[in-house]
Amino acid sequence: MEKIDKFKVVAALVRSFFSAFPAGITDCLIKDPAEKFRPRSVKKAMLNHYEAVGDAFNDIIFYPLARINYSIEEIEDRLRKADMGRMTMAGLVRMACRTDAIYEAMVAEYKRNFMALLGGMTPDVGTHLKEYHRGKGDDSVDSDTAISLCVRTAMTAYARGIRRAGTGKASLHQATLYRLLLESMATLLHDKPFSLSGLDADDGLDAIFMRACRTEHNFMVMTSEMDNTYAELVKNEGIIAQDDTAN
Numbered sequence: 039m040e041k042i043d044k045f046k047v048v049a050a051l052v053r054s055f056f057s058a059f060p061a062g063i064t065d066c067l068i069k070d071p072a073e074k075f076r077p078r079s080v081k082k083a084m085l086n087h088y089e090a091v092g093d094a095f096n097d098i099i100f101y102p103l104a105r106i107n108y109s110i111e112e113i114e115d116r117l118r119k120a121d122m123g124r125m126t127m128a129g130l131v132r133m134a135c136r137t138d139a140i141y142e143a144m145v146a147e148y149k150r151n152f153m154a155l156l157g158g159m160t161p162d163v164g165t166h167l168k169e170y171h172r173g174k175g176d177d178s179v180d181s182d183t184a185i186s187l188c189v190r191t192a193m194t195a196y197a198r199g200i201r202r203a204g205t206g207k208a209s210l211h212q213a214t215l216y217r218l219l220l221e222s223m224a225t226l227l228h229d230k231p232f233s234l235s236g237l238d239a240d241d242g243l244d245a246i247f248m249r250a251c252r253t254e255h256n257f258m259v260m261t262s263e264m265d266n267t268y269a270e271l272v273k274n275e276g277i278i279a280q281d282d283t284a285n
Contacts, residue, residue: 039255041178042226044106048140049147049170050184050226051102054192055095056151057160058218062199063087065214066207077158084155090202091152096127098194102187103134103144106179139173146171163224164231181227182259185251188222189263197275209279210271216243223250223260 064074064083073079104113116133125133135141147170154161161169193210196218200207224232227250237245244257251257271277 040181042181042184044140044175044177044179045143045171045173047106047179047184047187047226048103048143049166050188050222051099051191052144052147052151053161053166053170053225054188054218054222055098055195056155057221058192058195059091059094059098059199059202060084060087060155060160061214061218062196062201063203065211066200066203066205080158081156084158087202088156091155093127094195094198094202095148096131098191098198099144100127100131100134102191103131103140105183105187107134107136107140139175143171143173163221166225167228167230170225181256184226185223185256185259186263188226189219189260190267192218192222193264193267193271194275197271197277200277201275208276209282210268210277211282212280215280216247219260219264220247220250223247223256227252227256 060080060083064080067083068074068079108116113134120130120133131144132141135144150169150171151161193215196210196215200210232249234246234249237249247260248254248257251260268277268280
């Protein structure tokens with residue numbers, strides 16, 4: 039099992055949210071596939087939803103941040119001791135970051151991604167890998183945990199965006215979901231955009247995911263978390279299928 043720099047994990051988690059939450063909204067509100075990545079169309083679709091980004095982010099990002107900074111026992115103890123009558127979600131996220139350095143990195147990544155979203159975009163993988171907030175120190179996260187948390191963040195944010203759009207759609211669009219997960223693995227497990235050279239149409243989607251995940255073990259961790267998170271989305275977010283033809 040590998041170790042991944044904690045600041046890189048934080049950046050990948052934040053970008054996973056910011057690519058997935060708007061994707062849920064745009065999948066519902068933009069019917070022409072050619073328009074879904076045009077900044078003008080994205081800004082129009084997001085116009086009545088920008089104010090929801092902060093609350094959705096805090097709600098979804100709390101668990102991943104807590105998980106990489108505390109043991110389960112530690113975070114449960116912190117929550118028991120917290121004054122929950124006064125604690126806001128923003129305060130809980132600050133607590134989940136544990137250190138000033140991680141909090142500052144999270145805030146920097148939030149601002150960078152939110153400004154891009156105001157322009158109707160998500161930073162592309164290459165730009166993200168060049169510009170994400172680096173910190174000092176050698177804190178790291180085991181790769182299994184980091185992969186699982188990025189998958190969970192992307193899928194949960196995507197489903198939350200679908201629900202936020204309010205159109206009655208309750209299914210995941212597979213092409214979008216696969217794109218989100220590929221980008222999430224690319225930002226987490228690579229230092230530059232991975233190449234598809236040597237692959238052809240006969241190799242299939244699994245071969246692309248293997249290239250993104252780098253090892254068969256990482257691929258298995260990703261697919262296992264996909265299944266687990268999907269079951270949670272069915273239960274908690276009203277998702278009824280992984281196939282758009284369901285509704």
